[in-house]
Amino acid sequence: MAHAKLFIGRRVREQREASKATQAAFAERLGISTSYLNQIENNQRPVSAAVLLALAEKFQVDIASIGGSDGDRLLSALREALADPVSGGSSPSLQELKLVAQNAPSFAHALIACHQAYRRNSEQLASFDDQLIRTNALSEPTPYEEVRDFFHFVDNYIDELDRAAEHLAQALGLTDRDVGTALVDHLEQHHHVRIARAGTGEGVIRRFDASARVLYLNAYSPASTRSFQMAFQIGALEQRAEIDAIIERARFRTAEAAEICRIGLQNYFAGALMLPYRSFLVAAKELRHDLHLLAVRFGASLEQVAHRLSTLQRSGLKGVPVFFARIDRAGNITKRHSASKLQFARYGAACPLWNAHQAFEAPGRMICQLAETPDGVRYLSIATEVAKGEGGFASPHRRYAIALGCEISYAGDFVYADRLDFSNSSSFEPIGVSCRICERIDCIQRAVPPLKSKIAVDHNRRGKLPYTIC
Known part of the structure; x- marks a missing residue:
């Protein structure tokens, strides 16, 4: 199969400008002609393997990050x-x-x-x-949309916070200790913060009394949630200057967006602290991305593990490129990120044929699906339902489905693919991104016609749809 041509003119031009080199000098170091470099920078010609290797050798460009x-x-x-x-x-x-x-x-x-x-x-x-x-x-844009797009376009990876969290995790020996105990000790010894139970009627997961130096946690939350909230508080105490700098560079329109992003960045640090990058990456490969085993090993929840897998985008040390989403029962995607070719629709509901919706019908089960999008790309998708509650029988519980997946070429890295038949084309279910931009004309679940297609209505004939897509 022929490989796609790689046009990376902007990346090459940015590298040359960062090196403060003229086209002639830069071309000489790469071992190519100035005219060839000019054509590459203007995307008139693709880069060759030799040029890619020269970029890596002469300018330390991470080849794995190019064209991603x-x-x-x-x-x-x-x-x-x-x-x-x-x-x-x-x-x-x-x-x-x-x-x-x-x-x-x-x-x-x-x-x-x-x-x-x-x-x-x-x-x-x-x-x-x-x-x-x-x-x-x-x-x-609403503040929430601004922050969503901020994380989306930085590839859901914040290098400064990720490395700081990994360094602290190593210092605390988190991979060899009970996470909750280690975080309690760190808060008490380094920040003089005491952990206490939140009042039964408070209805909070976490509350920090800065003047009294007390962090109140809901005693009925799962251990993974309590650990995450302690890690969140450590991020708030130790990473304020770095988070301020990241928010400043983002140049949000409103103070509300900046504060929402601050929460998101502290959440990011908490996840990176509980699931330190290199240790988690090695474990994910060793356990073949078994979410339950990873959750047990790191004292985390299934959602925390799945979300963390979507952030393994460190240059030169990337994990399997996955997509991750959290969906509520109404079909709203409340969390989303994709390092794969599958990109979630920014408007409208997700495809009803996607297995994420089936997770609500089978609580506690891992629903596996082989899927194919209209562009012919095939995926492995894994979905399961998660319930969140901080109380007893009478307390309300939030129910979500989480979905994680990858392109089929990476499916062998996942334990969930072992019993699936990749050799049979009929095993792959046709899914789309959303009806409004999906080009499939014979989908029985179509809700609305594609925006760019015309429709014809035959009053004497009715098929799967009351119209025909032209």
């Missing part, structure tokens, strides 16, 4: 934005979109932001009957 999922995420968001009828019916080719994503990522992000503003305006205006109230808030 950054462009896939941006390309997916751009395709979805331009699939909207507001684009005026234009249909840029995939190659044209790739050129924009690769050569002008800032322009692509600006276009996506414009589409987001349009969507919010449309949804807001549709909710009014007679009165229209126009404010800037209608066209600006």
